[in-house]
Amino acid sequence: MSFSPLVDQLLESLRVLPGVGPKTAQRMALHLLEREREGGRRLSAALSQAIEQVGYCQRCRTLTEETLCSVCQDPRRDETSLCVVESPADMLAIEQAGGYRGQYFVLHGHLSPLDGIGPDDIGLDQLEARLAEEPVGEIILATNPTVEGEATAHYIAEHLVGREIKISRLAYGVPMGGELEYVDGGTLSRAFQGRQPFSRD
């Protein structure tokens, strides 16, 4: 026995969500049907609306339902600085941290030759086209501090050699507020390599 066909179909469909296995899908489906039909209706509509209308910013490739995202539309942003990130979530995290006032470029992933993900799949042709048109003086490579993110940053940096563009990478080191004993060895040795003169300010 299982649930009725429409309930089973809902259960199955919920499995598309990351981290949702059979038990969680069942709990979600019953919760929606037993206690949250109004919320479920709103979710169905919001999902379909986002899927049909949200595309990519023509300039930075982040997710947006408009031609240009709010950052790219903002005339007060610095046009000479461009931050390259792997995902819209990374771009949001940097915006929420505050301080950075330049432009972005979203790769939607990283290079992964084994998975057949090459330079054009992460939009590097589009990045080149953008550099030809805009007065970018510095590119900040803010890909993830992972093997793939590193490799992608290196690939981009090498392809920009010869241009009049300063290339930088986010600083590596111990995270603020953490305790040293819980920081992994790789991060610690990077923090040693990148040590800075102590400032008394």
Added chain:
Amino acid sequence: MSFSPLVDQLLESLRVLPGVGPKTAQRMALHLLEREREGGRRLSAALSQAIEQVGYCQRCRTLTEETLCSVCQDPRRDETSLCVVESPADMLAIEQAGGYRGQYFVLHGHLSPLDGIGPDDIGLDQLEARLAEEPVGEIILATNPTVEGEATAHYIAEHLVGREIKISRLAYGVPMGGELEYVDGGTLSRAFQGRQPFSRD
């Protein structure tokens, strides 16, 4: 800064799912928009279809899009035995365990005077009506082994006193396959109270 309005709306809507906080909602929304639009479309459709079409079985009150659920439609099920459960998930668990071939009645919750949930809210009027019409000889109270489930079972049992119906409750005891040292004290003392003569079969 946040995401675009439609992405933010999707994030908000996903919070209706149990156990989904802001971070998980963001991960889900980006996963759907970046990698699973087809799955997201199916989820939206399945959700809306289930919400609009799934109602309650007229006889046992489980979730179904038909007038009667598959158990209630099955002419081979024993009409004299009725198992009372709190939720459709409990009914499914009992069906999947196998062995029980009788009927069901789903309360969709338990008595909870403090939350204003009284007998009619869990369908006890409908249960009475059913007992007046059907040849039920035994009611198995399979509400949860919690304070509220117990109280609900007691309430139902008291209201059936005087009828020619045998009333039983699921056995309490140590779960199969577990190790005694990890069984909680309440369960252990119940298992002692309900100890059975040793069978050499």
